[in-house]
Amino acid sequence: MSPLFNRASAWIKTRFGRRVQKIPIDAGFSCPNRDGSLSGQGCLYCSNASFAPFYSNPQLAIAEQLRQGREYYQKRYGCSSFFAYFQSYSGTYAPVETLRQKYREAADCQDIEGLIIATRPDCINSDIVTLLQDIAQATFIRIELGVESFDDAVLAEMNRCHDVATSLQAISRLRSAEIPVCIHLISGLPGEKPDYMTRAARVTSESGADMVKLHHLQIIKGSRLARLYAASPDSYHLYSIEAYIDRVCEFVANLAPNIYLERFISRIPVDQLVAPIFSGIDESAFQRLLEARLKTLGLYQGSSILASLP
């Protein structure tokens, strides 16, 4: 029986022949939305500290972060193949020669199959694309692009300091250079309209993106959003697990069948999370619930696109 949606893990297994574990690292980059170039405040929900494991420390050399991460994942999960994951802040936001040196340092480390680089759409320009093409001659590269929303009003409300057109242009530039792109989207942002998931899936389908990472809005301790939420919790609608699964079903059913889905929830430690807390639900459990709900609703990836054809 064919799967109800395309899992990114299947794409990785087809390409590399095995599971490849990401090792998040902090290469010491900043973000134009935090360093004052665009704003000094960052996105409303930003709290980068929440995502960093113990070895992801900019005081350590990239090679040392990867060595510690490799040891951790080898012991914990028996992994033997890895991606260096430039996760913190904006992974293409530095002078080109600095980026080249850091990417090469990571690519040259033991058991590293390639680089996954998280960044903002406005940190992709022609010089960066040329650099990525150079690096990609010898090393697998995938860009994780923080699109977050396909609604300009929502992006403005979140102080993202870029618009939808910039996201679409970045995806197009990367695809023209044959650099695979995984876009990151958040569902449940304040101001999101009721038909947003359908529209977001349709725009994603047309954008040229290869993969999507989706998650629900989370309020993280230390973020500006956490302070606003504490002052006025009723102003924010946060998903229950059931409501979020239904939103994801809508997204999947409206997503083109050639796109892969990487994940649906994020792994922020509960002690750093204000709300919502999906107790005991990890990514695997979520995907089992999602499959069950898709079956109940008679949906699968792209089924609503097919149903709307004349």
Ligand code: SF4
């Ligand atoms: S783009 Fe990322 S790192 Fe920069 S402020 Fe927004 S969430 Fe934080």
